[in-house]
Amino acid sequence: xxxxxxxxxxxxxxxxxxxxxxxxxxxxxxxxxxxxxxxxxxxxxxxxxxxxxxxxxxxxxxxxxxxxxxxxxxxxxxxxxxxxxxxxxxxxxxxxxxxxxxxxxxxxxxxxxxxxxxxxxxxxxxxxxxxxxxxxxxxxxxxxxxxxxxxxxxxxxxxxxxxxxxxxxxxxxxxxxxxxxxxxxxxxxxxxxxxxxxxxxxxxxxxxxxxxxxxxxxxxxxxxxxxxxxxxxxxxxxxxxxxxxxxxxxxxxxxxxxxxxxxxxxxxxxxxxxxxxxxxxxxxxxxxxxxxxxxxxxxxxxxxxxxxxxxxxxxxxxxxxxxxxxxxxxxxxxxxxxxxxxxxxxxxxxxxxxxxxxxxxxxxxxxxxxxxxxxxxxxxxxxxxxxxxxxxxxxxxxxxxxxxxxxxxxxxxxxxxxxxxxxxxxxxxxxxxxxxxxxxxxxxxxxxxxxxxxxxxxxxxxxxxxxxxxxxxxxxxxxxxxxxxxxxxxxx
Ligand SMILES: *Cc1c(COP(=O)(O)O)cnc(C)c1O
Numbered sequence: 338x339x340x341x342x343x344x345x346x347x348x349x350x351x352x353x354x355x356x357x358x359x360x361x362x363x364x365x366x367x368x369x370x371x372x373x374x375x376x377x378x379x380x381x382x383x384x385x386x387x388x389x390x391x392x393x394x395x396x397x398x399x400x401x402x403x404x405x406x407x408x409x410x411x412x413x414x415x416x417x418x419x420x421x422x423x424x425x426x427x428x429x430x431x432x433x434x435x436x437x438x439x440x441x442x443x444x445x446x447x448x449x450x451x452x453x454x455x456x457x458x459x460x461x462x463x464x465x466x467x468x469x470x471x472x473x474x475x476x477x478x479x480x481x482x483x484x485x486x487x488x489x490x491x492x493x494x495x496x497x498x499x500x501x502x503x504x505x506x507x508x509x510x511x512x513x514x515x516x517x518x519x520x521x522x523x524x525x526x527x528x529x530x531x532x533x534x535x536x537x538x539x540x541x542x543x544x545x546x547x548x549x550x551x552x553x554x555x556x557x558x559x560x561x562x563x564x565x566x567x568x569x570x571x572x573x574x575x576x577x578x579x580x581x582x583x584x585x586x587x588x589x590x591x592x593x594x595x596x597x598x599x600x601x602x603x604x605x606x607x608x609x610x611x612x613x614x615x616x617x618x619x620x621x622x623x624x625x626x627x628x629x630x631x632x633x634x635x636x637x638x639x640x641x642x643x644x645x646x647x648x649x650x651x652x653x654x655x656x657x658x659x660x661x662x663x664x665x666x667x668x669x670x671x672x673x674x675x676x677x678x679x680x681x682x683x684x685x686x687x688x689x690x691x692x693x694x695x696x697x698x699x700x701x702x703x704x705x706x707x708x709x710x711x712x713x714x715x716x717x718x719x720x721x722x723x724x725x726x727x728x729x730x731x732x733x734x735x736x737x738x739x740x741x742x743x744x745x746x747x748x749x750x751x752x753x754x755x756x757x758x759x760x761x762x763x764x765x766x767x768x769x770x771x772x773x774x775x776x777x778x779x780x781x782x783x784x785x786x787x788x789x790x791x792x793x794x795x796x797x798x799x800x801x802x803x804x805x806x807x808x809x810x811x812x813x814x815x816x817x818x819x820x821x822x823x824x825x826x827x828x829x
Contacts, residue, residue: 364681364685364776365677365678365681365682365685365776366678367678367772367775367776368672368674368675368677368678369418369772372419377404377405377406378405379405379735379736380403380405380736382733384403385403385732385733385736386733388400388403388732389729389732389733393802393803393813393814393815393816394725394729394799394814394815394816394817395810395812395813395814395815396409396728396729396732396738396739396740397810397811397812399732399738403736404732404736404737404738405735405736405737406735406736406737406738406774406778406781406782407737407738407770408705408737408738408739408740408766408767408768408769408770408782409738409739409740409768410740410768410770411618411704411705411768411769411770411771412615412617412618412768413459413617413622413623413624414623414770414771414773415617415621415622415623415666415770415771415772415773416770416771416772416773417621417622417623417662417666418621418665418666418669418772420665420669421621421622421661421662421665421666421669424658424661424662424664424665425658425661425662426658427658427661428656428657428658428659428660428661429657430656430657430658431657432649432652433649433651434651435651435652435657435660436657437657437658437660437661437664438456438651438652438657438660440660440661440664441454441456441627441660441661441663441664442454443664444663444664444665444667444668445627445629445663445664445667447668448599448602448603448606448667448668448671449576449602449606449612449629450603450606450607451606451611451612451629451630451631452630452631452633452636453628453629453630453631453633453636454627454628454629455627455628455629455636455639455640455643455650455653456625456626456627456651456652456653456654456655456660457625457626457627457628457643457647457653457654457655458624458625458626458647458648458653458654458655459615459616459617459624459625459626460486460575460577460613460614460615460616460617460626461486461490461615462626462646462647462654463613463614463615463626463627463628464486464487464490464491464613465490465493465646466628466639466642466643466646466647467538467573467613467628467639468490468491468493468494468496469494469642470635470638470639470642471537471538471571471635472491472494472495472496472537473495473537474494474495474496475495475496475497475535476495476496476497476535476536476537477496477497477499477527477531477535477536478491478496478497478498478499478536478537478538478539478540479499479500479501479519479524479527479528479536479539479540480498480499480500480501480539480540480541480542480575481500481501481502481506481517481518481519481540481541481542481545481548481553482500482502482506482517482542482545482546482547482548483498483500483540483542483547484542484546484547484575484577485547487540487542487575487613499527501519501520501523501524501527502517502518502519502520502545502548503516503518503519503520504520505518506518506545506548506551507548507761509698509699509709509762510699512699512700514552514554514585514589514590514700515551515552515553515554515557515585515589515590516545516548516549516551516552516700517542517543517544517545517548517550517551517552517553517582517702518553518554518557519541519553519557519560519561521557521560521561521564524539524561524564525564528564528568528570533568533569533570536568536570537570537571538570538571538572538573539561539564539565539570539571539572539573540572540573540574540575541553541558541561541572541573541574541575541609542574542575542577543558543574543575543576543577543578543579543582543605544578544581544582544585544702544703544704545702546577546578546704549698549702549705549707550578550581550702550703550704550705551700551702551703552581552582552585552586552589552702552703553582554586554589554590555586555590555593555601555604555605556590558605558608558609559608561608562608562609565610571610571611571632572608572609572610573609573610573611573612573613573630574605574606574609574611574612574613575612575613575614576606576612576613576614576619577614577615577617577618577619578618578619578703578704579602579605579606579612579614579619580598580602580619580670580671580676581619581676581679581680581703581704582605582703583598583601583602583605583671583676584598584676584677584679584680584703585680585703586601586605587601588680597671597673598671598672598673598676599671602671610630610631610632611628611629611630611631611632611635612628612629612630613626613627613628614626614627614628614629616663616666616667618704618771619667619670620663620666620667620670621662621666621667621669621670621771621772622659622662622663622666624655624659625655625659625660625662625663627653627663675772679703679771680703682769682776682779683701683702683703683704683705683706683769684701685776685779686701686706686767686769686779686782686783687699687701687706689779689780689782689783690706690708690783690786690787692783692787693783693784693786693787693790694787694790695708695713695783695786695787695790696708696709696712696713697709698762698764704768704769705766705767705768705769706766706767706769707742707764707765707766707767708727708739708764708765708766708767708786709762709763709764710723710724710726710727710741710743710763710764710765711723711724711743711762711763711764713727713790713793714726714727714793714796716794717796717797717798718798719743719744719759719763720744720757720759720798721797721798721799721800721818722741722743722744722745722763722798722799722815723743723763723798724741724742724743724744724745724763724764724765725741725743725745725798725799725815726796726797726798726799727739727741727765727789727796728740728741728765729799729817730789730796731765731785731786731789734785734788734789735781735782735785737767737782737785739765739766739767739768740765740766740768741764741765741810742764742765742766743759743760743762743763743764743765744757744759744760744763745801745809745810745813746810747760748760767782797817797818797819797820798817798818798820799815799816799817799818800815800816800818801813801814801815801816802814802815802816
């Protein structure tokens with residue numbers, strides 16, 4: 338379990354316009370105070386060394402209690418508010434028609450506006466149910482960028498996932514404000530080339546998780562929607578981080594500075610026919626998700642499968658208390674104070690890293706900072722996984738857990754030579770759980786990264802000693818290379 342604070346949301350009813358807490362001091366201030374704490378501890382250097390060796394240098398094999406600051410993911414790791422915990426006590430655990438289901442539906446409809454809301458226990462089940470229902474073998478699913486499980490579920494149903502992100506989104510040096518956008522010209526060309534009958538839906542991921550959490554503009558949403566309507570193709574959002582995306586629109590897009598995140602979110606969804614959502618992100622809960630849509634026939638067909646694999650229509654794999662926590666959390670995620678702090682805190686970590694000379698992907702996205710390990714360790718070739726060198730060093734030096742997003746996760750095999758082809762970037766993602774860590778924790782993370790940067794030429798690469806055929810990064814074992822300095826003197 339990740340260190341968390343039970344938070345008391347301090348500014349529930351603050352007026353729009355007052356949400357500039359801390360801005361005049363140029364640093365983000367938590368818009369909540371702490372009511373319950375979970376102790377976290379940092380093992381000694383010797384203990385950390387022992388743990389990382391025992392884990393075969395794979396951070397997924399380390400017990401969470403042996404981690405000091407856990408930045409593995411922002412998914413399902415949020416701290417709930419006092420109001421959410423109070424709501425959990427109001428869980429109605431009736432099999433059918435529990436009152437929390439009605440609150441859940443009402444709360445989601447107040448933001449998303451779709452006619453039907455189907456609960457599921459997490460996002461990937463929403464993908465499974467939707468794709469099982471509308472995909473035929475050989476169909477294409479365009480997206481700005483598919484998230485891993487969206488891609489995998491598309492392929493599992495015989496579909497072909499297609500990523501059509503704008504070119505700036507592939508350029509780590511570009512400072513464009515909406516690097517998560519869909520390439521709308523490429524989308525239209527693609528539809529014309531393949532024919533609309535081979536494309537049962539177009540998806541858009543907000544924020545664009547796989548593309549460093551970069552946002553999508555309202556203009557881009559509108560244009561994508563227009564193209565979908567022109568060709569009669571349903572348009573669905575993958576909405577896991579919709580609230581963070583709304584905040585970026587407010588901050589960066591002309592005409593939205595005075596609009597509330599709620600109004601912006603409502604406008605976003607007004608252009609679509611439905612959405613999938615993992616509530617483990619902007620739902621501010623530890624488990625949950627849903628599918629929403631307007632189409633009655635689609636809802637009916639999905640419900641049949643839901644009952645077969647997830648649960649009855651009014652709970653979909655969740656307890657009544659979980660539905661209540663989502664009903665409350667999803668509204669909290671749109672509070673301006675919360676969002677301002679959230680986005681500013683992630684940027685705060687990015688800024689501190691830059692101050693310490695650590696190369697990162699700019700501009701910083703909504704849920705994580707991505708360190709460019711390839712640039713940080715030019716002496717470690719991509720074939721020796723520079724991202725893993727940093728991930729291991731972060732644990733050794735600070736008990737920090739991040740995740741390698743480079744060759745270990747994404748390398749492809751050359752079909753002819755069988756050799757690995759490295760992805761274009763070797764990154765380490767430091768994902769920030771929502772309302773869990775304070776800025777002091779993040780200062781610590783930045784200092785540890787800065788210290789590693791000071792002795793970076795001593796770090797060594799890794800080789801794989803065991804790997805599974807699919808999703809190898811979760812279970813692989815690794816060995817540290819002998820070259821590039823004798824031993825890593827972490828005291829340096
Ligand atoms: C997390 C995530 C999913 C999958 O959701 P789970 O709740 O982890 O199953 C799908 N799409 C995006 C964009 C996500 O971030």
